[in-house]
Amino acid sequence: ATQKKSSKVAQQWPSARMTFGIRHVVGGLALRRGDTAQRQGFFGTKQPLFGANWQQWKLCSSLLEADGWTMNDVWTYTWGAHASHALDLGVTLLCYWLFYSSGSWLVECREWRIGWVSSIFLFNLACEVIICNFWHYFNYVSDLYKTLVKRGIKHNPTNQYEPQSDEAGMLTSSTGQLEREITFTTLGWLQSALWQCIFTNLWAKGALPMYANFFEYPAYSLFLMWFVAYWREIHFYCAHRGMHPWWDRENGLLSGDVGAFLYRHVHSLHHKSYNPGPWSGLSMHPVEHFLYYSCATLPPLFISVHPLHFLYTKFHADIAPIGGHSGMDEPVAGSDYHYLHHAKFECNYGVPFPVNLDKIFGTWVEWETYKKTGEMKVNAWTEQQMHDPDDVVTSLLKAGQKQISLEELAQHSKPGDYFIALYGQVIDISNFISKHPGGEKILVANAGKDATQKFESIHAASGGFSLVSKWCPESIVASLIDWKGPAAPQLAVRKYPGSLMLWPAVALFAMGSVASGL
DSSP states (O other): OBOSOOHHHHHHOOGGGSSOOHHHHHHHHHHHTTOOOOOOBTTSOSSOSSOTTGGGOEEEOOSSOTTOEEHHHHHIIIIIHHHTTHHHHHHHHHHHHHHTTTSTHHHHTTSOOHHHHHHHHHHHHHHIIIIIHHHHIIIIISTHHHHHHHTTOBSSOSOSSOTTTOOOOSSOOSSSHHHHHHHHHHHHHHHHHHHHHHHHHHHHHTSSOBOSOGGGSHHHHHHHHHHHHHHHHHHHHHHHHTTSOSSOTTOOGGGTOHHHHHHHHTGGGGGGOSSOOGGGTTOOOHHHHHHHTHHHHSHHHHSOBOHHHHHHHHHHHHHHHHHHTSOBOTTTOOOHHHHHHHHHSSSOOSOSSSSOHHHHTTOOOOHHHHHHHOOOOOOHHHHHHOOOOOOHHHHHHHHTTOEEOHHHHHTOEETTEEEEEETTEEEEOTTTGGGOTTOSHHHHHHTTSBOHHHHHHHHTTTTTTHHHHHHSTTOEEEEETTOOSOOOOOOOOOOOOTHHHHHHHHHHHHHHHHHTTO
16 A cells, blocks of 8 residues: 655655554665665555555645645545554554453452553553664664665764764663663553553543443444554644743753753753654653643543553654654655754654644754755744754764864964864864853964863863863864873763663562562
């Protein structure tokens, strides 16, 4: 079955691309063999099994589709957008079969017991381990990775985990990004499992309305399952947009800008993955997890649902971000619009399905246009707020591409144009000089010079070279030619437990399940 429209429409409504499926696996494997043909079919076939010409079947005008409704649009809105989340639905059905289908949970889960709680947590962690690790291996660890970079399929060609060796590992990274992402993704799956336990207990006790027989209300049940895809994307836009600045990213609570406050203290953690990978999707602050999973936790508080409705919404939220943050383009992924959000921060907040709210509010940037021309047709506010990541690793990589001599360095010692050199790295301090905690005088005196010895004598015990990333990120502009002095100390990378938290959690809940005989 066709899973995407023509290239033009696929760019406008790429909802099916904020995840991954069989088509992407087949496309990646074919690419390894040198087959670059576009994969349009659901099962990775080069041509769709049916409906290849549906885009030419004009039906009527539409507010949602600029060119009017076509037969392909009907397919997308009624089934295509759901078919692309077949993995999410498959995990949902497996979970329901394991824990709910027999009906015994209505008695067993009235009380909190280690057995059923551990089993639910173990199932969720197993999903995390299998799906996240598979997609990380497929895209970043296997020999396919070099092909993806060589062909320009990776949006950001820098390896975010191993920028020097360009060979990522499964569980650790020199930049610390992989450990951070595994840590907070695991916290996300744990919170998701906790919500599943809470609602299972509340339903079993009769504290919330629910019905156990899905086909007791067939039309209502099927409609809610169908509506999940729509609800998830609308909810995601609202929750996500609310955690970005409402007026200006420099604002705070005293300015009434709740979004700027939440971004600074909560959502900015997710944006540390400005060059995202499969583990980035749920790498969020626990407060953001709470808001994010409200897509699953809010509806059962107000309407009667079947457990399948909750589970599908929950696993949709768990799994879809894995492919949506892979950092790759077709044929192995395709959420280019969301990569651009991570790269520029204040655009493309949502998924352009079922309604492109970003286009309505002037925050939509077309990836293909930006990639070819660098042009971003957005409103004035968005253009002002967008920015590149403030990251010293990126700055160091850029600096390594340009070298200057001591004579050239000496020319940068005039007001508004101050450079200094530390450990062979040339740093532009023009904008920082007025903010220097030690005053301007000492920086002006050392401008245009190598200040390594002076810097060490003052700052060796107070943070050393890491102060550069703290006080003036993105300020390293070049390196000195033929620098013979000491190399810049390795930048301190905050350590997160990563797999050291994930595996003990898996073992703990596995022992709980076994000990209870479940």
